[in-house]
Every structure is written in C-alpha cells, then in structure tokens.
Amino acid sequence: MSAPSSSVAPPAERILVGVAGCTGVVGQRFLSMLAEHPWFRLAAISASDKSAGKRYDEAAAWKLTTDLPADIAAMAVLPNTVESFLAAKCVVVFSALDTGVATQFELDLAAAGIKVFSNASSHRMDARVPILIPHANAEHIAILPAQQRAMGYEEKGGYIVTNANCSSTGLVVALRPLQDAFGIDSLFVTTLQAISGAGYPGVPSLDITDNTIPYISGEEDKMEMEPQKILGRVGKVEGEKEERFIPAGFKVSAQCNRVHVIDGHQECVSIKLKQKATLEQVQACLRDWQSEAQLLRLPSAPVHPIHLHTAANRPQPRLDRDRERGFVVTVGRVRECPLFDWKFTLCSHNTVLGAAGGSILNAELAYAKGYITQTKK
Ligand code: NAP
Secondary structure, eight states, X not given: OBOSSOSSOOOSSOEEEEEESTTSHHHHHHHHHHTTOSSEEEEEEEEOTTTTTSBHHHHOOOOOSSOOOHHHHTSBEEEXXXXXXHHTTOSEEEXXXXXXXXXXXXXXXXXXXXXXXXXXXXXXXXXXXXXXXXHHHGGGGGGHHHHHHHHTOTTTTOEEEEOOOHHHHHHHHHHHHHHHHHOEEEEEEEEXXXXXXXXXXXXXXXXXXXXXXXXXTTHHHHHHHHHHHHTSEEEOOTTOSSOEEEXXXXXXXXXXXXXXXXXXXXXXXXXXXXSOOOHHHHHHHHHTXXXXXXXXXXXXXXXXXXXXXXXXXXXXXXXXXXXXXXXXXXXXXXXXXXXXXXXXXXXXXXXXXXXXXXXXXXXXXXXXXXXXXXXXX
C-alpha cells in the first residue's frame, strides 16, 4: 500500500532521468521502479564498455522476479559518459556505479549541471553532500545551495545527493524517532546482510552456501560513521564560509556479517538512550513515526516508515522485506537490554529502500522541495 495521491503538484511533463550502471543489482531495481514512475521518465541508460552499444536485454542478466518491461529491454545501453546523458536531455541521473568509477564521474555530471542521486559511497562523507533518507533526515536537503556555491555548481544547477550504505539506512530510520524523543547515547549493532548487497555476481556460491561470513570490507566503518552524519545537524565551523554537516556525536559499535539470504538486511540493535523511557513509550515512538515523505505523500512513500511487529519471531527477511513495496523498515522484538537500555531487531530491503528505491524517494523529495524543475537549471 502506498500513501494516498501526493500533496505535491506533479510536473506538467515527466522529468527526463538517466541511470548510470544500469545492468547491476541496483541498476535493475532502478529500471523496474522507473518504468512507470508518475514524475520521472527514463531517457538514457549507461554501463561499462563491455555493455555499451548492446540492447539492454543482451547486456544485462535480468535477476528480478518481475518481468523486464519490453520498452526497457529494447533500449540501447550507452557509453558511460556525461555526453550520453546531456544528449538525452536528462535533468537527473541516478548512479548505480561501482565506487571506483562513480567518484570522478559523479563530480563531472554535477559540474555539467545534472542532479545526481547516487548509491555509491564515493561522496557520502563530503562535507556538503547529504546522505539523504527522507524517512530519517529530509531536512538535510537544505544543504544543496551551500554545496552548489562551494563546488561551483550554482550556474548550471547540478548537485550530488547520496543515499546511505544499505545497512545504515534501516538503522537510522529506526534511530531517528528515538533520537527525537529520548536522545541517543550509544548503540551496538550486529548485521546479517543479504547476498545481493555485494552486487552481481557477488559472493561465490561455494563461499556463502551453508555459511555465514563475519567480514564485509569497509562495512563496519561505514556503519559507525554514516549514522552520525545522517542524524547530525547542519552548522558553521570556524574558518569555513559555507555550512557543513556536524556529526551527531553518539557512539556506534558495529559488527557486519554476510548471510545466506538473497534480499533483506537484518540488524540486531542494543541502544542506550539519554533519557529514561518505558517499553510502551519506545514502541509507540517507533510505531507512530511520520517523516516528511509521509507528510508530503511522495509517490513512493509508504503510509508508515516503520512497521512495528509484535510477533515474537519477527522480523524475518523473506516475510518482511517486501512490506509496502520494500519501502518500510520492520522493527520487532523490542525488549529491555541488561547491558544497554533497549534491544530490538530490524529488517529492511537493501536494494529497494537501501538503494534504488531510496534514491528515487530522494529525487521525489527534491522535486517536492523545488530542487528539481522541468528544465536543467
Ligand atoms: P553491481 O551489480 O556490481 O553493478 C555495477 C554496475 O556498474 C554495472 O552496471 C556495471 O556495468 C557498472 N560498471 C562497472 N564498471 C564500470 C565502468 N568502468 N564504467 C561504467 N560502468 C561500470 O553493483 P550493485 O550492487 O548494483 O551496486 C552499485 C552501487 O550501489 C555500488 O556503488 C554499491 O556500493 C552501491 N550500493 C549497492 C547496494 C546493494 O544492495 N547492492 C546497496 C546500496 C548501495 P557492466 O555490467 O557493464 O559491468
């Protein structure tokens, strides 16, 4: 179920968008979700040199359980150049590129006046690039004019917005209402992350079948840093002209594991709050949380960002990842923790809310807030 029709006036004509890295796990999600988007129309897709020049259905090994739309199957995969997207008049480019390629390419797109919504980690920790998750920190979009001034993007109108690492996403959605109501002192999180989080072809089957792997390169650092930025504030520091993000300042300790699940990251969280709360207060604060995505009734927004499950054995990835089309974080097993104050388990869809869907929701928020207009500027 999605929110009732948006309170935002739709564009007179659908806004032209592109997808860079269209053949991968995240790229495929983008294409399936953009196929019938009410505000955006897919105009250009790119991938590496091995795919460029082919029809999409020849270049990509389609892995989604929904059919590849016929018009997308016949699209030409373009070379991954800024010119490919400029020639197609794309106002927005969604980036599902490997980090190594994304770093310079996203800067080049933004400098050329394109609004970039990225899944790569390349620019997440840049001082004026928001890690935006409308369910958790919609207000951070207001940094964009400062980014444009600092980066020289003002005249042409480009910018970069990122979404978080797919595990940070589920976590911060659950943390934001707790931060607002009680303050956060520190937390400990252990993840059980799906195989699709490693891209395609990803982890070899002989490594992951009948197994768990207690190491994902770079993941624990991201989970310990990104939530601080996402739940931090915008402010000035001495000696700098433009505002930047100031970290929230709570402590996070993360342990990340790869498990034998296709989609859906599960996380076990223990948290110490700044103020005392009762079980009923913690549960109500999670269950009742409404973000700006709900208030604006964005096209992809679920009715509730958090589904509070009361069954003793939920959430489970296979049963809970697709709730409200994969845009919800399911939280369950909220109970007292003998070491910290509270503990709970959460589950979120890593390639929907944690990747392509999250980026599309970001672009919907940007349009709703006037940061995307019909023409390129
Ligand atoms: P993936 O399945 O490996 O796909 C990577 C994409 O990048 C493919 O389309 C590939 O095209 C393209 N590419 C690779 N090298 C290129 C080059 N030199 N020039 C142009 N295109 C190139 O990876 P993924 O899982 O979709 O992840 C994409 C990005 O999203 C990564 O930065 C990842 O960290 C991030 N992310 C992933 C998830 C997730 O759950 N999977 C969640 C959040 C964020 P070819 O097919 O032509 O090689």
